Amino acid sequence: MPVRLKINGKDISADVDTRTTLLDLLRERLQLTGSKKGCDHGQCGACTVLVNGRRINSCLSLAVVHDGEEITTIEGLANGEQLHPMQAAFVEHDGFQCGYCTPGQICSAVACVKEGHAKSDDEIREWMSGNLCRCGAYPNIVDAIKDAVAKNA
Numbered sequence: 521m522p523v524r525l526k527i528n529g530k531d532i533s534a535d536v537d538t539r540t541t542l543l544d545l546l547r548e549r550l551q552l553t554g555s556k557k558g559c560d561h562g563q564c565g566a567c568t569v570l571v572n573g574r575r576i577n578s579c580l581s582l583a584v585v586h587d588g589e590e591i592t593t594i595e596g597l598a599n600g601e602q603l604h605p606m607q608a609a610f611v612e613h614d615g616f617q618c619g620y621c622t623p624g625q626i627c628s629a630v631a632c633v634k635e636g637h638a639k640s641d642d643e644i645r646e647w648m649s650g651n652l653c654r655c656g657a658y659p660n661i662v663d664a665i666k667d668a669v670a671k672n673a
C-alpha cells in the first residue's frame with residue numbers, strides 16, 4: 521500500500537507491505553537508524569518515536585496506520601547543529617552509557633515533559649518506566665529530565 525508521512529518535517533511517500541512496522545520503515549527503508557530495535561515486542565522503549573507529538577513504540581505500530589501523520593524521530597529533534605534542550609541535558613548529565621536506549625529515552629522524555637508528567641523524581645520514574653536502560657543510567661536520566669524541565673525544554 522502507498523503511505524505518505526511527514527517525517528522530521530519532510531514529506532515522504534513509500535509503497536510498503538501492510539505488515540511493515542513503523543520502526544522497520546524508518547530503519548530499513550529510510551535509513552533513519554537512530555530509533556533502535558531492542559526487543560521488537562513493545563517491552564523496552566528503544567524504538568520510541570513521536571507521532572503527532574505523542575510517544576509510541578514504533579515496533580508495535582504498522583506504518584500504514586500512520587498515513588498522513590507527523591513523525592518525529594531522534595534525528596528530527598535538533599535544530600541544525602543545535603541540540604534539542606533534552607539532548608543537551610542528557611549530554612550534560614551523562615544520561616547514558618552504551619547509548620542504545622538513548623534515542624528512545626530522549627524522545628520519550630520530550631513527550632513526558634509535554635504531558636506534564638515530570639513534576640517529581642517519582643513521577644518521572646513512573647512515566648519513563650516504559651523505557652528500559654540495561655546500563656542502569658536511570659539516576660542520570662532523571663537528573664537530565666529535571667534539568668530540561670527547569671530550562672523549559
Ligand code: FES
Nearest residue numbers: 558559560565579
Ligand atoms: S523495540 Fe520497540 S519496545 Fe523494544
Ligand code: FES
Nearest residue numbers: 617619653654655
Ligand atoms: S545507555 Fe546502555 S542501555 Fe541505556
